[in-house]
Amino acid sequence: MSEKLLDVKNLVVHYETDEEVVEAVNGVSFSLNKGEIMGLVGETGAGKTTTALAIMGLLPDRVANVIEGSIEWEGEDMLKMSKAQMRQVRGKKISMIFQDPMTALNPTIPVGEQIAEVVMLHEKCSRVEAMKRAQDMLAMVGIVPERYKEYPHQFSGGMKQRIVIAIALACEPDLLIADEPTTALDVTIQAQILDMMRNLQKQQGTSIILITHDLGVVAEMCDHCAVMYAGEIVEHGTVEDIFDNPKHPYTKALYESIPSLDKKVDRLHVIQGMVSDPTCLPTYCSFADRCEECTEACKQGDPTTVHLEGEHTVKCFKYCGKE
Amino acid sequence: MAKRHTPAMERIEKKNAKRKKEYRSTPGREAWKRFKRNPTALVGLVLVCALILVAIFAPLLAPYDYAEQNYGAMLQKPGPGHPFGTDAFGRDIFSRVIYGARYSLLIALFCTLAALFSGGLLGIIAGYFGGTVDTVIMRIMDIFQAIPMIMMAMCIVSVLGNGIPQLVAAVMFCSMPTMARNNRAAILRVRGSDYIEASEAIGVGRVRMIVRHMIPNAVGIMIIFFVGFLAVSIMIMSSMSYIGIGLSAPTPEWGLILNEGKMYMTSAPYMMIFPAMMIMITCFAFNLMGDGLRDAFDPRLK
């Protein structure tokens, strides 16, 4: 049993404006051990990125509110940390790769300096050493180190993402949160980036939370997988659990909507209806209105999370009382 | 309905409960809604309305005629008979300032309309047709822009002579490059949008395209220019008449009143303070309103 790195308990995040309240994350709990890769899957708007930003302490000021819950890092609640303490964590212990590499780099600062910045913030070293480290990092992600003086616009999209990854890994963080790291990239480059991340993870022993809506990527990369729907984790387990033995109707529906190479299908399976409006979630199960296996009970109340064998959990009435 | 109730939700629910009926949301209504919420914009609107009323009802509000000279009451300090005092000819400054609203606002309106029609039209033509037409118009505007606005206006007035039509023409010419540029940008922004391409793709005719699709989408920006330029033209006009170019006595234009008062600056500063205040208040009101309109029509700009 390896030690627990991150423990998110019953996290609730709302976005509040004058007009409406968006229930982005509703009671998410999960934990992550050292060296593990966890996949976070779900549709757009399921609350994946909000969860990630909450862990980083980067939720937008004033608008986003953490209503409940805790995020413990090695036993300490990060939500109670001061801003200065959080700055010590960000970049050094937890770092994040953002969705769009095109805009994630500062266009007026040379890339080497942008990598060196994070090194100088967290390692006690001189500017020269930091620049040296930045060049090493560039080499590590497969970019000629001599290009450290160049500006972001002189690199292609895939290379920019490598630079973003170099920034994220420069201080050898314990946890890397990758928020759809390959969505904005070409398919051929996707594979390279994922390969690189996996190799780096093996070298440095970093834990990774991989946010994606691509189930294929999860199957390839992850140890664990959590499926999110409307701000809740509806199913969580090892990759084997989720892929070979999906329990939640939403997870099953997700599989059915993936086009298959071996079978010829006339129409793809579509999940009926729309994602529940996050400003007006039902008091009962959020997925009930689209669920093909919906029963009377589903419209009465919200199901609790049920533990199945091993680490496999599912949030559905079908499995209540079958523990 | 929600998973977890928070105080913020209850506040919003209360607010929604107060709203009696569902209303159709149109861009204009949305803009008005945003405008209404902006206190500074409302202050601007109220001030502008008040000034317009003053201008309309000037003969009723002013106790004297603006040109009426009274040698028995020269250079009087503000007091009961003359709330803002009198000038060197014994004219009542309060009445002159009130009538000044009429002249200043009216001339500013003419200037702005002329500027919008000439420069605006050029800009719209350049933006809509593009290509050579655009290049030619905009290069000419570049040339005009090399001469500072107020200097251009002064040169034109010096050639044409003093008077209201000459002043309007001068302001029109000197503002042409800015107006053309702004309107061209507005049209280009609309023209480049996907919905225009989409309408082109489904074969919408040229006239219908301009009338139905482009003008309604650019009209917000043009209203913003209109209100903003009212303030600019009042400033140009008063600056010019202050240094004695553009209008001649006894027109009660605020800049001209200031010009007449500058000889008595040390002995009778009240002669300058009131008209100066009026210029400030008017431009301030237009700017507040213009800013509010900009935020209302294009919340992303804020």
Add this chain to the structure above:
Amino acid sequence: MAKYILRRLVLLIPILLGVSAILFTLKTLTPGDPARLLAGNNATEEQVNAKREELGLNDPVLVQYGRYIFNFVTKGDLGTSYRSGKPIVQEVLPRLSTSIKITFGAVIFGACIGVLLGIISALKKYTWADSLVLVLSMVFQSVPEFVIGLLLILLFAVSWHILPANGIETWKGYIMPMMCIGLSSIANYTRITRSSMLEVLSEDYIRTARAKGQTERNITKKHALRNAIIPVAQSIGNQIGTAIGGGMVLETVFGVPGVGKYIVDAISNRNYPAVIGGALIIAIMLTLINLLVDISFVLIDPRLKTTIISSNKSAPKKKAA
């Protein structure tokens, strides 16, 4: 880079020709006969005719324009002042340095305060400080420069006797004109800085910097400011034009012997060659300054530098986008 500057310099020629054409057209439209004015009130018809011939006023307008340009380019001659009989260039050039000093002082003063207020306003957005800054800068924007000038004179010269109300015999004379033009331009800088700061602060790379654990202070200084300042720098060119225009009025208000006052005096004296000559010199100066601003702007923004150096054809397109 040298190629870019050269191309921009070549592009100046049509603009300056156009400006001189506009101004020359105005001059020919002016009422009154310059020959009669120069010859004096008691001149006979022959004397006036001789003068007209001497000035070349009997030639077609285009020939006159050609000669005007030719004389200016080869001899630096813009004609003579009706009033003093001296060459206009000789009269204007000594005054130009005064006007430039005031303009630059004003732009620097206005830009520093405006940018500072804009940053404060963006960092404290939607608070009372933000609203205060915006209302205050708009108050200054709403007052014509000469009204600010009058109020400052009433305050500093008439009531307190700290600064001279007239002239620039000492350095103190420069303070009030600079302040007036500077104050009225604050609103522009504040607004541009604020909106561009807000835009930049919501960019993804700011989030990247936060994710690095960088302090908010350094994020503002290192990441946001440098990107946010670009549109502000771009606007300085326009502001210089406005400042020169405002300077014309203020030089009259403060009795400063600059080009602005020269032109205003010439207008009241119906001294048209002086008006047009002065305006032409100002226009040339303004165009050159704008060119300098554009070039320095290219130096700040590395993206533009590479586009301009690598491909000359795509450069304007990139800039427009």
